[in-house]
């Protein structure tokens with residue numbers, strides 16, 4: 344088995360390896376080649392910092408890396424079922440980490456579904472520690488609690504170009520896939536909803552329509568507990584079939600109470616893990 348960094352020519356093999364490695368994953372995930380490409384671009388993938396593991400010339404493992412300034416992110420790591428148990432993930436990190444250090448990267452993070460013990464163990468062996476938990480929910484149309492905004496507040500759809508407004512009100516940093524550069528790089532439609540009172544924005548939400556993902560929803564601290572979050576969530580849910588609310592900081596008491604109170608059902612919890620490079 345050998346590891347090496349990747350190039351554009353490897354993308355077909357990356358796709359095939361991804362499908363095989365995630366064929367028995369907890370959550371069904373089988374993107375076509377174009378969807379995988381979009382995911383990689385949205386998360387700032389750098390193929391030259393991404394590693395493949397090869398056995399007799401065939402790719403049996405892949406670890407895709409996103410890069411933004413001095414931070415890097417493991418977009419996915421997968422090893423095909425027949426090659427598991429041989430510390431291939433560790434070998435890919437052994438290849439990756441010195442190169443990232445050389446390139447001035449200081450932190451490498453990733454997300455892993457809680458309960459995926461083999462993956463968590465592999466990441467711990469590679470020096471990662473859990474920094475926070477991220478809760479995920481689904482909100483089906485039948486479970487949406489209808490909610491108008493309070494008197495004097497309107498919720499309007501804004502051009503996606505105005506999206507940064509939703510970042511002003513947040514208490515906690517989004518995960519890599521919903522950070523500002525990810526939303527900016529999203530190739531499908533992004534809907535920004537804004538709650539306005541008088542002339543002032545008091546809350547906002549962003550929906551990534553392809554994938555039906557709520558990328559962010561926050562209300563100005565002084566405007567909370569008046570039903571503005573509920574109105575934004577109901578409006579966000581109306582944009583798609585079943586809304587997926589992904590990567591909500593589980594330590595936020597307000598968010599942890601809010602989503603279930605508004606009809607969302609818990610889907611799973613992810614660990615956000617990170618290590619210094």
Ligand SMILES: CC(C)(COP(=O)(O)OP(=O)(O)OC[C@H]1O[C@@H](n2cnc3c(N)ncnc32)[C@H](O)[C@@H]1OP(=O)(O)O)[C@@H](O)C(=O)NCCC(=O)NCCS
Nearest residue numbers: 513514515559560561562567568569570572573597600601
């Ligand atoms: C979660 C959040 C959006 C809720 O907004 P909000 O406008 O206060 O929500 P609502 O007034 O519509 O609350 C609806 C229900 O949620 C629950 N809830 C909301 N905040 C709560 C809190 N702090 N404690 C307990 N329950 C809460 C309640 O059941 C509430 O109904 P009630 O007020 O009748 O009891 C808001 O607290 C927030 O912006 N948090 C930070 C989000 C963030 O930083 N995101 C980062 C990525 S963008």
